[in-house]
Amino acid sequence: xxxxxxxxxxxxxxxxSSVINCTYTDSSSTYLYWYKQEPGxxxxxxxxxxxxxxxKQDQRLTVLLNKxxxxxxxxxxxxxxxxxxxxxxxxxxxxxxxxxxxxxGTELSVKP
Amino acid sequence: xxxxxxxxSNKVTEKGKYVELRCDPISGHTALYWxxxxxxxxxxxxxxxxxxxxxxxSGLPNDRFFAVRPEGSVSTxxxxxxxxxxSAVYLCASSLDRVAPEAFFGQGxxxxxx
Numbered sequence: 001x002x003x004x005x006x007x008x009x010x011x012x013x014x015x016x017s018s019v020i021n022c023t024y025t026d027s028s029s030t031y032l033y034w035y036k037q038e039p040g041x042x043x044x045x046x047x048x049x050x051x052x053x054x055x056k057q058d059q060r061l062t063v064l065l066n067k068x069x070x071x072x073x074x075x076x077x078x079x080x081x082x083x084x085x086x087x088x089x090x091x092x093x094x095x096x097x098x099x100x101x102x103x104x105g106t107e108l109s110v111k112p
Numbered sequence: 113x114x115x116x117x118x119x120x121s122n123k124v125t126e127k128g129k130y131v132e133l134r135c136d137p138i139s140g141h142t143a144l145y146w147x148x149x150x151x152x153x154x155x156x157x158x159x160x161x162x163x164x165x166x167x168x169x170s171g172l173p174n175d176r177f178f179a180v181r182p183e184g185s186v187s188t189x190x191x192x193x194x195x196x197x198x199s200a201v202y203l204c205a206s207s208l209d210r211v212a213p214e215a216f217f218g219q220g221x222x223x224x225x226x
Binding site (some may be wrong): 004030031035039042043044045048050072088092096097098099100101102103104105 | 116129142143145147152155156157167168171186200203205207210211212213214215216217218219220
């Protein structure tokens with residue numbers, strides 16, 4: 001079945017780069033996503049990548065996809081205290097109507 | 113509206129009672145999804161609608177859970193005979209259609225069963 005795994009915590013200093021990693025099991029996934037959740041808030045779509053791409057850059061965010069290893073990463077350049085949140089990786093299995101399978105989330109703590 | 117709207121934002125109910133949670137998707141979005149997020153976990157899929165019909169309800173945990181979308185816009189998630197284990201944040205999302213890659217989430221309804 002589908003499964004998405006993430007490490008639970010990451011702590012970085014302000015101004016450093018953060019790299020959040022994710023592995024998934026469904027090789028047929030169409031899209032892979034990164035969502036951000038701040039305390040008490042809903043999920044904010046940060047970025048997504050189509051499964052036939054290996055990299056996508058959007059301002060401070062870089063997504064890398066290694067389809068062979070089923071590994072997805074999110075790099076945040078020049079991390080700010082406002083980036084402190086929980087980051088969820090998600091996959092969209094092929095032909096399942098946009099349903100998302102989420103990981104447990106990685107809590108990013110940015111220290112000044 | 114500008115985004116996905118969920119009401120109420122918080123609901124406290126007694127064990128055994130019936131509750132309804134409402135979701136107003138982004139105008140024009142034909143696909144609507146319900147997820148449940150327990151403390152410290154990622155959201156888990158419950159059900160999705162394409163238009164008025166439930167296209168996939170495989171995530172509903174048991175027959176106490178039911179959802180409707182009678183006019184293809186607003187959806188209601190209904191939980192009968194609530195149990196303490198139903199306590200969670202219930203999230204709704206919508207997308208332009210079932211193949212559109214971008215799904216937008218509401219703020220969620222925090223359900224507490226006491």
